[in-house]
Structures are given as structure tokens and as C-alpha cells.
Amino acid sequence: MAMAMACNIIHLLHFHPTPYRAFARTTLTTAFRIPSPFQNSLPKPISPPRSLSTTATFTWDDVLRVSQPQSISDSDDVTDLNGYFEKIKMCNRGSEMRFEFMPFVIENQIVGYIHNGFAENLRKFQKVFKFLPDNSNDGFHGGTVTLHPSLKTQEDRTRSVGEVVKILGEQQFPGIRNELYPVISSFGASPLFSLERAAAPYFGIKAYGIHMNGYVEKEGEKFLWIGKRSQEKSTFPGMLDHLVAGGLREILISCMQFNMVKCQPHGIACGENVVKECQEEAGIPKSISSRQVLKCFSCSAISVGAVSYMDIDGYRYKRDVLFCYDLKLPESFIPKNEGRRSRTSAQFSSGKVNYMLIRLKVESYRNGEVESFKLIPVAHVANVIRRTSIFKPNCCLVIIDFLFRHGYIRPENYGYLDLLQSLRSGDYS
Incomplete structure (x- = not known):
């Protein structure tokens, strides 16, 4: 019973x-x-x-x-x-929708997950985001998203991704607050860059x-x-x-x-x-x-x-x-x-x-x-x-x-x- x-x-x-x-x-x-x-x-x-x-x-x-x-x-x-x-x-x-998201990887660390549909908004920013083919991402499909290799420092990444958020604006990220969240793989880890708070769920960051x-x-x-x-x-x-x-x-x-x-x-x-x-x-x-x-x-x-x-x-x-x-x-x-x-x-x-x-x-x-x-x-x-x-x-x-x-x-x-x-x-x- x-x-x-x-x-x-x-x-x-x-x-x-x-x-x-x-x-x-x-x-x-x-x-x-x-x-x-x-x-x-x-x-x-x-x-x-x-x-x-x-x-x-x-x-x-x-x-x-x-x-x-x-x-x-x-x-x-x-x-x-x-x-x-x-x-x-x-x-x-x-x-049940989890498999529609691609891992967002920086320095070989999964820091988030990005929906395949939302990723289309990012593909035009080729100097900021790189899309890698699927090489068996632990059950995920659609490949992997990472940042351009030229963005090596926390400051460069924050500035470049911030520009993308600014361009996409309120239409894609309702409720922009001009507050930054640290992008990390786990609590206490070193931040890899910082992201506008309203955009955080769209990048699936912790x-x-x-x-x-x-x-x-x-x-x-x-x-x-x-x-x-x-x-x-x-x-x-x-x-x-x-x-x-x-x-x-x-x-x-x-x-x-x-x-x-x-x-x-x-x-x-x-x-x-x-x-x-x-x-x-x-x-x-x-x-x-x-x-x-x-x-x-x-x-x-x-x-x-x-x-x-x-x-x-x-x-x-x-x-x-x-x-x-x-x-x-x-x-x-x-x-x-x-x-x-x-x-x-x-x-x-x-x-x-x-x-x-x-x-x-x-x-x-x-x-x-x-x-x-x-x-x-x-x-x-x-x-x-x-x-x-x-x-x-x-x-x-x-x-x-x-x-x-x-x-x-x-x-x-x-x-x-x-x-x-x-x-x-x-x-x-």
C-alpha cells in the first residue's frame, strides 16, 4: 500500500x-x-x-x-x-526538457546549459561564442557552447558577453538589473567571468x-x-x-x-x-x-x-x-x-x-x-x-x-x- x-x-x-x-x-x-x-x-x-x-x-x-x-x-x-x-x-x-540544452563549457568546466533554440541568438556573435560539434556530451545532443579562445581573462569575457546581453536587451532578457553574478562551476570555485543577473537562467549558470x-x-x-x-x-x-x-x-x-x-x-x-x-x-x-x-x-x-x-x-x-x-x-x-x-x-x-x-x-x-x-x-x-x-x-x-x-x-x-x-x-x- x-x-x-x-x-x-x-x-x-x-x-x-x-x-x-x-x-x-x-x-x-x-x-x-x-x-x-x-x-x-x-x-x-x-x-x-x-x-x-x-x-x-x-x-x-x-x-x-x-x-x-x-x-x-x-x-x-x-x-x-x-x-x-x-x-x-x-x-x-x-x-523532461533537459536534453534540449547544450553544455556551456569554459576552461573544461561545465558552467551552464543553453537551450538549442536560444543558442540561435548567440550564433551571430562569432567573436564571442564558439559552437563545437557533439562528441558525446554525456547524453546531451546539439554540441557544446564555449567562448572564443581570444577571451582569455575574466575581464575580457565579462565585457564581451555583457555587450551581447546589451545588444539582445530586454526582448531576450526581461528584467535587466545591471547586477552581475559570478559564473562558477561550483560554490567556492574561482569565477570564470561575470554575467548580468537577468541573463543567468538563459545560460543555465548556477x-x-x-x-x-x-x-x-x-x-x-x-x-x-x-x-x-x-x-x-x-x-x-x-x-x-x-x-x-x-x-x-x-x-x-x-x-x-x-x-x-x-x-x-x-x-x-x-x-x-x-x-x-x-x-x-x-x-x-x-x-x-x-x-x-x-x-x-x-x-x-x-x-x-x-x-x-x-x-x-x-x-x-x-x-x-x-x-x-x-x-x-x-x-x-x-x-x-x-x-x-x-x-x-x-x-x-x-x-x-x-x-x-x-x-x-x-x-x-x-x-x-x-x-x-x-x-x-x-x-x-x-x-x-x-x-x-x-x-x-x-x-x-x-x-x-x-x-x-x-x-x-x-x-x-x-x-x-x-x-x-x-x-x-x-x-x-
Whole structure:
């Protein structure tokens, strides 16, 4: 019976060996198993945006409504894992399309994968890209893409590929941010060049980021601070997000005379980046986020592991690793986005659950990262993840990981090990 009902995670694991393949034939349904008398009491669905750039239109009132426990079925609680599997699948789509991509190789290292169709845009730049015939690329077809042999230095490669990105522009790379990611074969390796962040998925390069769960404990109950992304964001505008998150990108200063890469060992370490993002995105001072200042393990951002995923969407191939951090915050702390000069105001709702809503009053032309914050019970955040698609997709993985580590998801819950394994479906190097 257990074999027959095992969760199908074949297309989550992307060809990684797993003992579950032998019996992974059916999927766990995500339908609510609700007795018919209670159908009318179900929360109304919240429609997610249809693309990366489509603005989400829900309100915090919608979020609170859908987060409420229904108390009408044993399956309709935080321990029902069906909805979590669906969110992990949203970050691990398209594995059957993997063979449509060619390896992107530099200095005999595979640094990415480029779709055969997208490669046609690059063939006209013969002084930048070279296309080599297929010599049995470990099951791939269509040959290999590399850079022209004349591009020997990191600076030359960055400049030349950057010119290609500039020429192809927003039509090919929506949401250009003028932020550079280091192109590396694995975490900690030396960068071979740097690439515009918006173009990274089209070259299939590995990307690394940090996500931090900011939580509060009140009278034995845990709450998570959740952010609502600015409507001005180029990706996932208006969707729910972590209190603090950021990519480990490269900052180029003065025509590439100095490089500072936000990952070890090339500059700013992950922990330092967390402290920096805490200040910028949520106004969390270093005195709270950094153990080096407080000398206190329990009141600083703590590294708790990582999640990974591999997602193919058309020509985009995302191979991401997110380093996870937890930060226990004081009850009195109120987040504010430092990206804007703003003043915060707090509102408290009536009832047993004490929600806190922080709205940012914009007083300058600068676009902040976050529109507002809300403090929500962890179990209610779990309901939002299970029932809706209004969280930025990769945030769901990090919060599900939080639910495991803080005891909300337990070994007694059916599908426990499958769900735990699927949080690390991507390349973990």
C-alpha cells in the first residue's frame, strides 16, 4: 500500500539516484478532502500572477483569510503534506526538457546549459561564442557552447558577453538589473567571468542566494515576519517573500578594477551578506543579526543548511542553491525597508491572534524591495503555502525547511522522507 501511494518525485530529482524510483508511480493529490457540508466555508482562492513580471493583486486581508485553520478535517492542517509537494514541483519543472540544452563549457568546466533554440541568438556573435560539434556530451545532443579562445581573462569575457546581453536587451532578457553574478562551476570555485543577473537562467549558470526566516516567540507560539514585495520589482511584484533574502552576486567597481563576490572565498561571505541584507531589507541592525557583535548564539542569524532546485521554463534553466538562516527577533522589533526613506506604522487586529502589519510610507523616489511586512503565526503561514501560490516560489522551499526543523512537520506525517529529500532536488555543488 505504501509503495502504491508513494509520492512521485522522479521529475523533482532530475536524474539523481533515489531508492524511491522503483515505486514512484502515483502522485499525492493536492485536493482538499473536505466533507461536503463544509465546502462553502473554504477560503476563496487567491489568484497568483501568471508570469514573472505580472503583478499580484491580493491584499493582506486575503492572506489572513486564507491562512485561518478550518478545523473541519484532520487532513486540513499543517501536517497535510500534499500542498507542500505541489510547491516543490513548482520550483522543479521541465526535467523532461533537459536534453534540449547544450553544455556551456569554459576552461573544461561545465558552467551552464543553453537551450538549442536560444543558442540561435548567440550564433551571430562569432567573436564571442564558439559552437563545437557533439562528441558525446554525456547524453546531451546539439554540441557544446564555449567562448572564443581570444577571451582569455575574466575581464575580457565579462565585457564581451555583457555587450551581447546589451545588444539582445530586454526582448531576450526581461528584467535587466545591471547586477552581475559570478559564473562558477561550483560554490567556492574561482569565477570564470561575470554575467548580468537577468541573463543567468538563459545560460543555465548556477546561482546562489541567502534566505532568512525572521521569527518571534510569544507565549510559546512562533510567528514569522513575512514581506510583501514591492509592486515595482521586476520579478514576482506584489508576491509574498521572506523577511530577508538576496542573491550572492558580484559587484564590479570602477571598470572591473576591484571585484567583491558575495560568496566565499572571493569577498563577502554568506554570513556577512546576511547581516548586510538584514540592514537593507528589514532595518535589522548588526547588533541583532551578527553573533560577532553580540557574542550570543541564540540572538543572531544562524546558518541552518541549504535547499536546491532545478527549474526549466522555456529557454530558462535555473540551477539554484539557497543558503538558509534563522534569526530569532525580539518581540519589540519592527522591520522597515532601508531601500526607501520611510516611516513605519503598526496596526493590530482584534481577536485571539495578534497580527502586526507594518506599512511603509514612501517619502522619496527610490524603489524599496518590500511594500509592507506582517507578523503571522507559523502554522498560518504554512496554510498559505499549502493552499495558495502567492509566495515567491523558492521562498516556499525555505519555509518548508523551517517547518521541518521547528517540529511542525514530523516523521509521523505521511510522505515525510520524500518531502525532506525533495527540498534538495537540484545540483548541490
